[in-house]
Amino acid sequence: MNHLNIGIVAHVDAGKTSLTERLLFDTGVITRIGSVDAGSTQTDSLELERRRGITIQSAVVAFRIGDLRVNVIDTPGHSDFVAEVERALRVLDGAVLVVSAVEGVQARTRVLIRSLVRLRIPVLVFVNKIDRRGARHGDLLEAIAAELGPNCVAMGSVDDLGTPDARFEPFTGADAHFTARLAEAFADHGDAFVDSYLDDRITLTEADYRRELARHVEHAWVYPVFFGSAITGEGVDRLVRGIAELLPRVGAEAAEEPLRAVVLKIERGRAGEKIAYVRTRSGTLRPRAEVTLHRRDHGGAVIELVGRTSAVQVFDEGTRLRDADATAGTIAKVRGLAEARVGDQLGSADGLPTRGLFAPPTLESRVTPESPRQRPALHAALQRIAEQDPMIDVRTNEETGAISVRLYGEVQKEVIGATLADTFGLRVAFEESRPLYFEKPVAVGEAVREIAGDGVNFFWATVGLRIEPAAHGAGIVFRLGVRLGGLPLAFHRAIEEAVHATLRQGVHGWEVLDCAVTLTRTGYASPISAAGDFRNVTPLVVGDALKRAGTRVFEPIHRFELEAPGASAGAVVALLSGARAIPEEQSTRGDRCLVRGTIPAAEVHGVTRRLPEATRGEGVLVSEFDGHRPFTGHPLPTRPQTGPDPYDHDRYLLHTLGRVRGT
Template identity: 55%
Template sequence: MHTLNLGILAHVDAGKTSLTERLLHTAGVIDEIGSVDKGSTRTDSLALERQRGITIKSAVVSFAIDGIVVNLIDTPGHPDFIAEVERVLNVLDGAVLVISAVEGVQAQTRVLMRTLRRLRIPTLIFVNKVDRGGARYDSVLRSISEKLTPAVVAMGSVDGAGGRDARCTPYTRADAGFTDRLTELLADHDDALLEAYVENAAVLPYYRLREELSTQTGRALVHPVYFGSAITGAGVGALIGGVRELLPASRGDADGPVSGTVFKVERGPGGEKTAYVRMFSGTVRIRDRLPFGRGDGRAEGRVTGISVFDHGSAVRESAVGAGRIAQLRGLGGIRVGDPVGDPDTAAPGRWFAPPTLESVVVPSSGTSRGELHVALAQLAEQDPLINLRQDDIRKEVSVSLYGEVQKEVIQATLADEFGIGVTFRETTTICLERPNGSGAAYEVGEQNGNPFLATIGLRVDPAPVGSGIAYRLEVELGSMPFSLMRAVEETVGETLRQGIHGWQVTDCVVTMTHSGYWPRQSHSHGVFDKSMSSTAGDFRNLTPLVLMSALKQAGTTVHEPIHRFRLELPADQLGPVLPVLAQLRAVPGTPAVHGSVCVLEGEIPAARVHELQQQLPALTRGEGVLESEFDRYRAVVGTVPDRPRTDHDPLNRKEYLLHTVRRIASGG
């Protein structure tokens, strides 16, 4: 049987989980459709998911369509959990993007569709909730074409939209208007088809159009649009037919080298890990020794259990091959995003913005900070973007966040799974620093107050925006032992996590310009004398002093995350809204007035989006609609925010050396 790994994506509350339930029921996997409101759905298994009625973690279920095994992955719709969606995108063969026929295209819908198109993931669009009051057909279809992509075609009509008896009728070859629209759409991407159409449209048989629709959908050039209702089942049969006919099945060589990627990690009651792996090539069998991870984190484990998804459940198997999704057990150190097998597997893409918020996690009385850190570290294994930040000075730990709802999830998870109660401090924005220019510094071992047996010279230069951090050498690679070279490079990366103002430094090139070391020395009886020989510790301790001195000479500018916003509001309320936007440091563009509705686009600091959302209902009589998404980092205007350092500040040489030398003397 062929396999199709299918993602279900949507803006929150568009009905994506309900659609999953309806698909499973139609395929005969479940006898009764679960309810999101009642917390009885198959894919929302977490207690918090059932309580809130939202999807938080991606979940995999399966069903069969005419010889095709569909592994259906239900993803979160709330923007706070976009990291879950990002990981799933790397393993999909195709997707269904769900849109509400009532609310239409929403902020998250646009973000998702833009990403699906950029990754060229074959995508069908399902307009759900045609049975709900306020459901629309023509205007939603027009909005999809205007806001998402013009390369769409409706695959059927809707009668009685907005009522429980709404019916969805698929178009056929007998619908001349449909075949004309389909021909025009497909001809835009096929010159031979266009030529035949221009010469004589009648020579294009319907089967030829369907074949070309399948081809172009599979290449993510066009996106068929289906209408229906997950609650009543209207139109779902046509959608299933579209999945079977138009989306491509998995490809991969089961006899090739083992290659796959981990997109989800769960822990069992005993703490054992289960890795969800999409296999791209090869076959994994029980008791195989399987390498995983990257670089220095490369490890190996013995596979003790394999489960694949079949007819709605995870079924134990002895092996899993290319194209399938499996649960692998026995790989203790595995993390989300790890490649398994072939180390050349491409790194998972970053398609969405990183978290731009953070908050300090405060343990309740009776909970040690050590217990909290261990629990958070386990959560970070399942979600690397949680990104723990340990402050050894203040004995605090911070987590990165996409939004306030994520706080509730972390809080509930710590309570339910670890028995740890926590609260959060006020959410703050994560900024970054970029060098203003170039700066250089060097220190010679045991000279001018340098107590370390190490000579290091470093230069910091600015680099293009978005390039990250690059490390280069202007010294011979063999001028020092590799272990000492590696110590400097690793410490450069660690040191740049906190710049002049305490923020991560990025978009720069760090070049090693000077190097020197003391070769290994021994006493006459052959015992290694550490006091006379350079160690990696000497270079790790000196690097922060040299690098921060160079960075201080270069200077840095703090940049804050900026969102693009689109605001729809009553035209007569524009006046009261503009002063509020100014107070929030937003920069609006020119308003566009369409009758009684005004559309305003512009920029706003990420830190102020939540405030705008809170004030908007009162400002617009409850009619304002705000869409926002991360756009870029912009230099801070006015007071520069400083972030408290979590280390012994290398910018304060005296205190840094006092602490470092004392630590070395004590053997710490």
């Protein structure tokens, strides 16, 4: 049997989950369509999802179209849960991008489109809500094409747009305008079909056009656009046909290749056991089989672990599972892999991603339990939550015991708080979220610590390092400026690991990025020196070198769209100016004004809170992370160091050895 894994992706409230329900209904999996508002959908299975009416975690359901088994991954639409979307995008064969015919292409839609195009994922566009008042067609097609590219092809027209009687009328091969549009879209990638189209002696059939369209969709050269309504079901049958005919399938031949699979989700069973959702790309994953797991550490090095599966279940229809081997193209629930984490690759490290599709969280918040005695339980609970979303990156101050988490937004904070209360019985308080800044070196700094008999070093290790700026997006680059072999490999590894660990906190307490570190000097005293000596002295060398290089603090910036009544334009501009925002484009549409630009992430929450007053409750602000820029405000933001402070020599030695120089 052939398999296909598709994702339903969209801006929040565009109708993703409703479309998933309609697909299950139209393919005979369910007999009654659930409601998002009523919390009765197949994919919103968490109690919290049902209460809030939003998708928080990606969910998998399955249906069949003839001999094709389709797994559908319903992803969150809210930007606070972008990490869930990233994990889904990495395992897809194709995607259905849902766009509201009323709201059109929104900020979140643009972010998703950029990722789909960058990954060259085949995409079918479904314009939903054609039955709603205010639904658009022509200008919406232009807006979609402006983001996806000119080769967006409407697969039909809409009658009675914006009314309950709205109908999608598909084009056929007999429609000369439609076939001409297809030929135009095909012209950029091969002349053979276009030559046949122009040759009067050749008659092309509708099957010829569908076959060529499928080839172009598979390579992400053309994007078919369907119209319909997930609520009424109009146009969904044509979308189902498009899924079966136009998106690329995974055949049985891939089962003969070596195992390669990806962990896309982690959950816990009733007994607390870990369950991994695994998408198999090639080979076969069987129960009671030994498998290798591959992941990257913070420094980018590949770590390999070994595990053994105890049970494997594949998705059958809807959310139902059956015991079976996970062959190529399937998504399975796998038990027994106690060490598995989201993003792990099973069987092979080939193709293991080096960086994320979306930016990491830009906010941080401190979490405090009702009672200090609950702090260990809170830390354990947050670690369990981090299994499902590693991006939250639980951080503990070793001196104060304070616990903090990384966040994408305030809704995610509310969800974590509700999960701690409902699942773990812990009631917590969150401090106001603050942005996550980072530091970059601005010059070159060098330092060395040598083995000495005067007690200055305290460690039987010589380490010299040079720190300098690296290219944008480089992260941490570790280089050898010494002869390999002059130091035991374990000592080299201890130095590199310590460099990466130390640079997670810079001079001002923020993570250091875009930094090149060169090992310039080494030495040891055999047989006294141990890896621990190098692991302990390296942070001091990093601290000395980074202080000499100096660092600049960068702040996260969001790109925003703010829509408000035209009469409020003056108040809106004043509000943005006070928030250090930079308006780049201002336009009017009827009696509404639209402002686009950039704003510091630290100011987004404040603007959102004050916007109703400035616009009489009619303003809407949407923002997405857009990058970083040097911090220009005052005072310079700092963050307390956690653990030994390598930028304060005496405190570091006191924390590490219990003594300082001269004692």
